[in-house]
Amino acid sequence: MANDLGVTLGAKQLAAGVRFIRLTRKEGYHLVVGNPPYFGTQALADTRYIDHHYPQSRENLCTAMLDRSMQLLRRGGYIATVSARNWLYVSQLNKFRSRVLRQHGPCCAVDLGIGGFNALPGVEVMMTVLHAAAAEAVVVDVANQRGPAAKAAALLCPSRVYRTRPDKLARLPGSPFVYQWSEAFIEQYESSQLLGTVAPVRVGMKTSNNPRFVRKPWELSPAAVAAATTGGGDWVPYVKGAAGKAWLEPLSDLVSWREGGLEVRVALQAAYKQTPQGEKQFFKRGVAYSTIGRRFVARAHRYPSICDVAGSSVFPPDVPATVCLLNSRRCRQVVQALNPTINFQVGDVARVPYRLDRKAKAIFKIVERAFGEHERARETSVEFVRPGPSCWRYTQAWAQRAVDRPDGQRLPPYRPEYDAPDAAVQLSFAVGVALGRFAGAGGVAAQAPATALAHGLLFVSASDFPDTLAQPVCAPLLECWQRLGAAWRSFANLNDFLRRGFFEKVHKPMYQHRPIYFPLSSANKHFVAYAAIHRWQDDTLQILLDEHLVPERQRLEKALKAARISRQSRPHGASKDNDEPLASLVAELREFIECVAQVAQRGPPAAELNGAARERDACYAMCLSDGVMVNSAALWPLLWPQWKEPKKYWRNLCSRQGPKGKHFDWSAAAARYFPTRVEEGCASDPVVAVAHRRLWRHHPEVAYRWELTLGDGCTPTFSEPNAAHWRKRFMAHAPDVADAIRRRHDTLVRRRTKKRRAGA
Structure with missing residues (x-):
């Protein structure tokens, strides 16, 4: 044209x-x-x-x-x-x-x-x-x-x-x-009460930086998780995307909410000039729905939570009835007709006809009971006790038949069929008991039992000398392998599987790439020590050296020396023992010891030959609130043989760019290895300053604004060292600025009050 x-x-x-x-x-x-x-x-x-x-x-x-x-x-x-x-x-x-x-x-x-x-x-x-x-x-x-x-x-x-x-x-x-709807259905729809008229449907909150603010429950201490489930502490339940979940939402994620979410609020204000969305619905029980996917599903909140954007929810007067409604085939067809894309929106759910099932409470009661059994048998659940059979798969299928039954028909018979726990689940539990993660009778241990391995270290060696598996505490683990080891026929024995297969085939996928047993490994995986992060102490690496690696090296060196003496004493022409495998083990172990010592006492090397290096030497220390990703970064040379990602995390930690432009300067690890850069970041960026509790010191006007905004949400000076001093100094040196902030806050409060009264 x-x-x-x-x-x-x-x-x-x-x-x-x-x-x-x-x-x-x-x-x-x-x-x-x-x-x-x-x-x-x-x-x-x-x-x-x-x-x-x-x-x-x-x-x-x-x-x-x-x-x-x-x-x-x-x-x-x-x-x-x-x-x-x-x-x-x-x-x-x-x-x-x-x-x-x-x-x-x-x-x-x-x-x-x-x-x-x-x-x-x-x-x-x-x-x-x-x-x-x-x-x-x-x-x-x-x-x-x-x-x-x-x-x-x-x-x-x-x-x-x-x-x-x-x-x-x-x-x-x-x-x-x-276009698929008939005229009769359109007339019926027009005469129906819609869900949005009886219950608020709300978009959830975005944090602006999930690696900083969101954790899997197993990344944190058992005490922090327990506090989150009872409504206290610095972390609270966070509902994210469906990811295959339906009917009930387990505690899958936690979000940092120290001092009323101060850090999240400062970050949101800096990134988007916004406050958390849907705050009026925080910690109210609701029903989350899938926002992305080909199939629309819903699940009830199990814990009072904050919702993520991907965990957008409806907050109805009757939760069981609403979760049954939203999971019904009829509702799914309506939602997918209203929006045939893969992105379901608040407006789509609000337009669902609000049609209640009289049997909803009975259906939900059965679903909830089966889900509780399932969670007690799922290792990564906060409700975990021990592996066991689960009828959750059957119950979900039964519940779907129940909500899709014709009007007036009775509920289908409920005859649960149980799935037995697979070999990986049982072996993982046995490893967890040995490392002190779980009590022998079941459940996550708040403190490691006296019968657990010392210091949370499980050391296995390819040499012929006894390693940790020879200790009595590992007898149940060996017995478990005797029963289930046939599931991994390509591995010679439990020692071989722990060194070469357990982390990649069982532990890392089970814990969604946020593992809690770090596989500290030599180059060829002939020497591997699993370290439980919840039992990690500042001297864990030194203990690994003193009690496992150095004694193993001494035994191997002694055996190598004896083999060479024996070979030299034999007549010329006699068959010679080949000591090369033994010498190779000694060389590999020596290199491993040097690497462990460097990381423990000074820090890791640069990720690349000419890459950015740490600013200063520092002993390795673990901070669970930093999360598995950051905590693994400085251990990357020890994890590289089995787990490649930590090297990338260290590269990001060494740069202020970080993944997708989000740096790691908020972390304790960054402050340890890059103190000057972090201090400069605190001085220039309130988002970094609040992470290291220096907001009053470097940005008093921002701190004062949030003090007024949050009110009873936090103490007047926050939990910041010397905050009272910096607050007093700000009030004395910048009274005009403080007064302007106060007047603006009062004006906003009056506007909100007027708007609220007008709405009422």
Whole structure:
């Protein structure tokens, strides 16, 4: 078309673009055909023109161009487009979509779904023909076909053809293009009470930096986790994404909430000029729903929690009834029709018809009981006792049948079928008992039992000398291997499996790449010491040297010396013992000892030959609140043979860039190895200062603002060393600044109070 008009539609030719705009005439065309771009206006350097001329459709270029097409069309004309289909569903375009359905409704459409074109395999596409006089739309659905060829063939002989009324769709809340709904269903839907009218549906909070603020429960001390489950402490339950979970939400994550979430609030203000979203619903029991995925599922909060953006939730008066409603097939079909993308939004859930099941409490009671049994048998659960059979898989399937049963029908019979714990689960528990993580009778041990291995170290060696496995405390572990070792036939024995297979095949995946037993290993994994992080002390590495590695080296050196003497004493020509394997073990162990000593006493080397090195030498110390990722970083040379990621973590720790621009200067490890950089960061950045409890010292105006904002959420001076001194100094040296902050705070409080009263 550009050649026919004598113009080139390139961004480099502004004059040609202006000429094209002048050539087009408003209400001048019988037919407008287009394939508009599939990206949002955020990609544009300047959006002022679109914002001004297309306020309802400015969300993306596709809808803005469709809006322009309606301006170009003369009465009785048609608009034909091939475009991304999300504009027909997303809540940001409700007003624009309603206008299209009322003024230029589709007369026919083809839902191609994903993979309609080879050039755009990941884009969900809809072909539409719009016409002002369209009283009925005929829609062909080939979205379930795979690939362009299959979709094209299905169009020749379509099996899924729907007829709908655009004007009726426009009357629905949000005006979604739910072409699959019959007129009877639309009438029933319009007469139903919607979930959003009886319960708030809220987007959750974003932390701005999950590696800093979010931890798996097993990364922290048992005392910190216990405090979180009872409503106290510096960490609180945090509901993130569904990740395969349904019906009930276990305690999967914890978020730092020291002093009323001061650190999170400072970081959010710095990053987005925002406060935590949905704060009125914090610690209220609700029902979280999947925000991303092909299948919509819901699960009830098990603990009073804060919700993440991906853990957005509804807070209903009846939790059991709502979780049964949202997991029903009928509700799932409604939600996925309202929004057939993979991103379910608050508005989609709020538009679900609120239809309660009288048997919901009975269903949920059975689900909750089975879930409790399952959690007591799941090692990474905060409720864990010991491995055991679980009927959770059966119960979920039964609950689905129960909520999908026809109206008036009785509940299906509940005859639970139990799945036995697999070999990996049982062996992992035996290792945990030996290391003192679990009590022999079951459950996470607050303090290591006296029968556990000393210092939380399990040392295994490829030599013929006795190692930790020879100790009586490891007898149950050996017995467990005798029963279950056949599951790992490629390993010669338990010693071999612990050195070469346990971490990679069992422990790391079970703990979701946040392991709690660090596999300190020699280069070829002939010498491996598992160190339990919850029993780690400042001298753990020195104890490993003194009680395991150095004595093992002495035994091997003595054996090597004896072998060489024996060989020299034999007659010439007699068969010689090959001492090379023994010499290789000695060399590997010596190198391992040197590496352990360096990390213990000075710190790790740079991750690359010319990479950034630590600022100063420092003895290794573990701080559980830093998290497994940061704590493993400085141990990377000892973990590298089995676990590669810590080297990357150390590289990030050595740089203020960090992953995705988020540095680790908030951590105790950064302060230990890079004190000057961290101190400079505290002085320049409140986000770093609050992490190291130096907010009053370096940013008193920020501290005072948050003191007023949080009120009773924290003490007037926070838990910061010498905070009272720095606060007093600020008040004395900058009274005008303090007074301005106070007056602004009072003004905001009055506005909020007035708004709240007006809403009431």
